Amino acid sequence: MTKNAGLRVRRRTMLALGAALALPGGAAWAQQPQAGTAFPSRVIRIVPFGTAGGPIDAIARVYADRLQQRWGQSIIVDAKPGASGIIAADAVAKAAPDGHTVMVTLPLTHINNAILQPKLPYDPVKDFEPISQLALGGPMLVARADAPYSNLQEFVAFARQKKNLTYGTWGNGSAAHLMGELLKRQTGVALIHVPYKAEAAAHNDLFGGQLDFAWANPATARAQVQGGRMKVLGIASSARVSALPDVKTFAEQGFAGFDLDSWIGVYAPAKTPAPVLQKWNEALREITKMPEVREKLASFGFEPLGNTAAQFKASYAADYPRVAELIKAAGVTLD
Structure with missing residues (x-):
């Protein structure tokens, strides 16, 4: 082969390689020689459970x-409210598995x-x-000031006299809904569930007299208590929270089975590279340890945790059968 012929062959080879890299598959291959090494390489989107301005959105x-x-x-932070978190979860499930989209959510989804x-x-x-x-945290049973x-005993006595009291939650199948139906089953009082798309909407109707009582996240309850509009009757969790330390748990007031803690969890789409997941986990755990972040979580009524992915999986595996049993015991359906 002559020198000029060899140059022409190499030139054609380089042109062919350039054309391959210009294709979508070639571009992805060229930009990601090793999975996870380029993260983050563009805008990151965090999809929180609930509405913009809600507690999970604020924490996100x-x-x-x-x-x-x-x-x-x-x-x-891109809130996608509605359908008990299904819209938000579905959007994240279908996002590119590269770590640039994650969800901050509650067990509901x-x-x-x-x-x-x-x-x-x-x-x-x-x-x-x-x-x-x-x-970790838990919903609070609240009423107008x-x-x-x-307290819970006085509330149950009142409910037995009045009958058919209405209560508001932030959605069918939510922790608040489960706790409301379990309370109904345990005490035999007649309660009517009214689901809302957002916690704030339920509270507006509570203050307006359209609801008899409601459920609230500790952060919301704290703000409304301080504003003189709301009182808290009890918290459905395994322990009191620092946001409202004087509020007793249901167990402390003689009501068993209301100790299933809720949690705030972060998920990525399936098949996200392991190095990217590890980078996320390390960052989130370190941020959770920051004093000002721990104080902020406490102000929202949640006790800081920040665990590993393996610990998250173990917690999920333990919670699933307990929630299923609670749903059965409470007789909750979406009909």
């Missing part, structure tokens, strides 16, 4: 600010919905990678 923003400082990459919903557009196990549980009862 606390982490987003610190992740942005840590990684030097823009982060947007991955446990309660899986038990109660006959058909979900996503598989809560197969379509997600658990990253970390940020914190002028309600003629101040």
Whole structure:
């Protein structure tokens, strides 16, 4: 082969390689020689459970600010409310599995919905990678500040006299819904569940007199108690919370079975590379240890946790049968 012929062959080879890299598959191969090494390489999207401005959205923003400082990459918090978190979870399940989209959520989307919903557009196990549980908490039973009862025993006595009291929650199958129906079963009082798309909407109707009582996240309850509009009758969790340390648990007031803690968990789409998941986990755990973040979580009524992915999986495996048993005991359906 002549020298000029050899040059022409090498030139054609380089042109062919350039053309291959210009194709979508070639571009992805060129940009990602090793999975996870380029993360983060673009804007990160965090999808929180619930509405914009709600407790989980607010907590997601606390982490987003610190992740942005840590990684030097823009982060947007993109709430997708509705359908008991199904819309948000489905969006994350179908996102590119590269770590640039994650979900911050409650057990409702991955446990309660899986038990109660006959058909979900996503598989809560197969379509997600658990990253970390940020914190633990529980819903609070609340009433207007002028309600003629101040604890669970007084409330039950009142409910037996009045009958058919209505209560509001942030959705069918939510922890608040389960606890409300369990209370109904245990005491024999007639209670009517009224689901809302957002906690704030239920509280507006509570203050307006359209509801007799409601459930609230500790952060919301704390703000409304301080504002003189609400009183808290009890918290459905295994322990009191630092946000409202004087509020007794249901167990302390003689009501058993209300000790299933809720949690805030972070998920990525399935098949997200292991190095990226590890980077997320390390960042979230370190941020959760920050004093100002722990204080912020406590102000929202959640006790900081920040565990490993393996611990998250173990917690999920333990919670699933307990929630299923509770749903059965409470007689909760979505009909």
